[in-house]
Amino acid sequence: MPDSTATDRNVPYAIRAYSPDQLIEALRKMYLIRRFEEGAEDSYTRGLIHGTMHLSIGQEASAVGACMSLTDDDKITSTHRGHGHCVAKGADLGKMFAEFFGKETGYCRGRGGSMHIADVEKGNLGANGIVAGGIPIAVGAALSAKRLGTGAVTVCFFGDGANNEGAFHEALNMASIWKLPVVFVCENNRYGMSTSTERSTAVKSIADRAAAYSMPGERVDGNDFSAVTEAVDAAVARARNGDGPSLIENVTYRWRGHSKSDRNRYRTKEEIAEWQERDPIARMAAMLKEHGITDDAAVASIEKDVEQAVEAAIAFAKDSPAPRIEDATRDVYSPKVAA
Amino acid sequence: MPTEIIMPKVDMDMETGKIAAWHVEEGARVAEGEPIFDIETDKAAMEVEAPANGTLHHLVPEGAEVPIGAPVGWLYAEGEEVGEPPVRKTQGPERAKEPSKSEPKTETPTPAPVTSTAEVAEEKPRATPKARKLARDNGIDLATLNGSGPRGRIQAADVAVLDDRQHAAPVPPAFNNEAGPLSVIRSRGGTGTPIVLIHGFANEAAAWSPIESHLSRRPLIRIELPCHGKSPKRRLSGFPELVSDVRRAFDDLGLEAAHLVGHSLGGAVALAIADTRGNRVDGLTLIAPAGLGPDINGAVIDGIGRATRAEGLGPWLRQLVADDTIITDRYVRAAMMSRKDPDLRAAQMAMADVLFPDGTQAFDLRPAIGRLAMPARIVWGKRDAIIDWRHALGAPGHIALHLFDGLGHLPHLESPDAIGQLIAATL
Amino acid sequence: MNAQAGIEVREISYAQAIREAMDIALSEDERVILMGEDIGVYGGAFQVTGDLVDKYGTDRVMDTPISELGGAGVAVGAAMTGLRPIFEFQFSDFATLAMEQIVNQAAKVRYMLGGAVSVPLVMRFPAGSGTGAAAQHSQSLEAWLGHVPGLKVVQPATPEDAKGLLLAALDDPDPVMIFEHKLLYKMKGQVPSGRYTTPIGKAAVRREGGHVTIVATAIMVHKALDAAKALEDEGIEAEVIDLRTIRPLDGDTVLASVRKTGKLLCVYEAVKTLGIGAEVSAMVAESDAFDFLDAPIVRLGGAESPIPYNPELEKAVVPQVPDIIEAARGLAEGRT
Secondary structure (H helix, E strand, O other): OOOOOOOOOOOOHHHHHOOHHHHHHHHHHHHHHHHHHHHHHHHHHOOOOOOOOOOOOOOHHHHHHHOOOOOOOOEEEOOOOOHHHHHHOOOOHHHHHHHHOOOOOOOOOOOOOHHHOOEHHHOEOOOOOOOOOHHHHHHHHHHHHHHHOOOOOEEEEEEHHHHHOHHHHHHHHHHHHOOOOEEEEEEEOOEEOOEEHHHHOOOOOHHHHHHHOOOOEEEEEOOOHHHHHHHHHHHHHHHHOOOOOEEEEEEOOOOOOOOOOOOOOOOOHHHHHHHHHOOHHHHHHHHHHHOOOOOHHHHHHHHHHHHHHHHHHHHHHHHOOOOOHHHOOOOOOOOOOOO | OOEEEEOOOOOOOOOEEEEEEEOOOOOOEEOOOOEEEEEEOOOOEEEEEOOOOEEEEOOOOOOOEEEOOOEEEEEEOOOOOOOOOOOOOOOOOOOOEOHHHOOOOOOOOOOOOOOOHHHHHHHOOOEOHHHHHHHHHOOOOHHHOOOOOHHHOEOHHHHHHHHHHHHHOOOOOOOOOOOOOOOEEEOOOOOOOOEEEEOOOOOOHHHHHHHHHHHOOOOEEEEOOOOOOOOOOOOOOOHHHHHHHHHHHHHHOOOOOEEEEEEOHHHHHHHHHHHHOHHHEEEEEEEOOOOOOOEOOHHHHHHHHHOOOHHHHHHHHHOOOOOHHHOOHHHHHHHHHHOOOHHHHHHHHHHHHHHOHHHEOOOOOHHHHHHOOOOEEEEEEOOOOOOOHHHHHHOOOOOEEEEEOOOOOOHHHHOHHHHHHHHHHOO | OEEOOOOOEEEEEHHHHHHHHHHHHHHHOOOEEEEEOOOOOOOOOOOOOOOHHHHHOOOOEEEOOOOHHHHHHHHHHHHHOOOEEEEEOOOHHHHHHHHHHHHHHHOOHHHHOOOOOOOOOEEEEEEOOOOOOOOOOOOOOHHHHHOOOOOEEEOOOOHHHHHHHHHHHHHOOOOEEEEEEHHHOOOEEEEEOOOEEOOOOOOEEEEOOOOEEEEEOOHHHHHHHHHHHHHHOOOOOEEEEEOOEEEOOOHHHHHHHHHHHOOEEEEEEEEOOOOHHHHHHHHHHHOHHHHHOOOOOEEEEEOOOOOOOOHHHHHHOOOOHHHHHHHHHHHHOOOO
């Protein structure tokens, strides 16, 4: 929770707003996402994972920063590039890996895979295989919160590609007319698959779309943990206060291709290298060291710890049972409720 | 431990990848991130970068097909000793397949010979599933039934009629079912293509005797219908079974060619045989044949069938001819003698019940007559009181019609010379 | 039907019956909300919601913008998180705009998440031709949704079922799509007061007969009953089955009837090809009832055409009573 005693404007918002323990936990989550995805990539490359996956390596600050002020009662909706959101909202790595491996112990019991991981208990309503598919759903979750008076806020993650879908526009409009507690977080990683925002989107900044729906819109450096937190926390507070939705645009970059079949023909190695220089995790670690919250040894220990957590998660997934073939159509409908 | 370079999965449905080209040679030093080889998949070619710094060894050859996750080479750090290829720490190092040893493709299977479906369809009776089930459950051969549905489709009702009769009929006439072939009576002498004669209902082989002298230069063969003459008495399911019995007798004769002569019901049978044995019947004479129209004089059939004494039989027999003076008492008594066996009468009544229910001919050979290819003629008396001679008028143009004003249902009895010569002339 | 004691049965219209069901649901359960275009003060394009907004306010009877995709998605999200939305499409044709949310989200969320969440969503679709609204406002698209595992699809044909199936849909934890034929809205029928439910997945035998089975949906049930009445004078006894639910199909009722009559006629307004008639026919052909068929199965469905505007053309492209009489007679008399 924001710490109101720290007010020095020269100190980054995150340092002022959160306790050292919260910040170290945030850094740990960022490392977890990075190692988790590297582990997933390695498993995929070895043919241990079916299908494809969309990695968010390079976007960790956006995922973790946007979830900082959320509780387990608050909801998020996620995207096909959603591993980071999942970890940020507190998901269990073992269950995530088990899902990747198609195991019965996975979050979706092997029915969903990478693109549908959800963790309803932690408020994660799920990744989505349809671009912008989760946006109206987030608005619906916000409608529930408002009608039922739960006080919960929904953070709706989506990518730059989704901002040109009709669902985006319809959903933002409805969230605004009904003043719903939802924060739209656009992770603008510059490309919808191979098509750059310059080529796909009429406005310079996706945050400018907010004006059309009469809500605040803000564009921030999505690789700056503190900037993300500052913008999203304000929007969450506004939503919780009953003042309606906001749109935050986190400008970031995915280091990897769109999916595992991407041949990277639409961007240069130089561009990728340039963004790797702006590694959100390195920047977060540096910020925490600068403010005396952590040091090299502690970071190394986090890294080692995270490495082990990922290995343990993979081991859990590998050792887990596969779903039974005869259960292939289970869960299409709810079990019959006794009358 | 050297760093392994694996065949990466770069496509969703990829199982193996092919080394299209190595950019660097065995033993060369490479830096992490340097492109070292190209892979080819079904969909794309892709460059793969070195995962670490080092010297390349144990490369699989260009062109090799490598399963994903299997090593394609190893990178040795400076000073690391290069020996045998290391054993992998992870599972499943399937060996790369040499391109030259690639397995031959499975041959395209040649299509199996297919029996002509048209042929099969011809032979199968058209029937609804329900009719089939009824027939199956009651042990009835569908081929023996006539379908009342569109295109002759056998419907449940067509099976049910039979079913009712067999299982719930008002006490069917009792007789013992007999086995064995039909009675065949051959004359001695004669040469050339034989004449096969098939008598009518309630008659027998002797019926042909009035005209036989005209035909005797050819071998004469008389087949007696089931339940008639010396043929076994059998409970028939319908006309098709009757035809099937007679056809079997005809087939057993082993003739290469024959002239068929049939009277009344025997005419219908002869027509049905000619229709299915066209290549062995080179001429056909139908005398007052059944099967060419729906109506038939049921009362006469019943009357003849029921009669147990000459007194009861005579009046019915006289209806068979135009000039009833030829049906003398002696003739009637002789006819009754040949019908004295009650089993025979019962069998014939059961047969009539199946073939001519309610004064109706339960079979229709009009389509068959249209298909005849051999020379054929119809002989009919215009005073026939059993089957209307006008049925002949439906025959197609290539069938000769010989219509006699003063004759009834038995032209060969009433006017044996005219009929005998007519047949002889066409042989 | 399971109704409470002390109910009265009145004659009300199909639309009134639906409104009564929604009224009961809104009054019994705070989680129930209505969403749709012009369902508030306007009362709905077909006056089904009527004056419910006066009783429950605009927070619970919510006019949505003309945003079918977004609106459907909001309803899905709300259903996943505790509300029980009843979403009205102004015309079933507009569901084409919302297919993404219905087919990819509502139907699949439960499965994709391994059963971790369900989507208790009710959607209402005014469907069918006969109003002169032409090609984009007259379609019968129920089979589209019937093809999607995860959805349940019902087509009430009577006022009583319109109410009972809506209340059953609200009790159901999974998304239920209700197709309401627009020409039925004004039809009156006997409807019990109070709460009762009509079971989803259960067909109703509307008329018994031994000569031919007519399986019909929605308004075609009434046309089939009219046809059956006319056939009665000819001595032909038609059995008329109102399918009521097309997903899941009530195989038992249909198969039992076909075993009895041996003749099957399927009548539905949607385009004949690849529709519910094909499904029912295939179900019979794949079952033991096949052995009882005594004639080819006959389907009467909509023409391979959009719905035309001209009233005579409009009638000509969907099955009418004389078509049903002729088809049923041909089957019963063994001429088909």
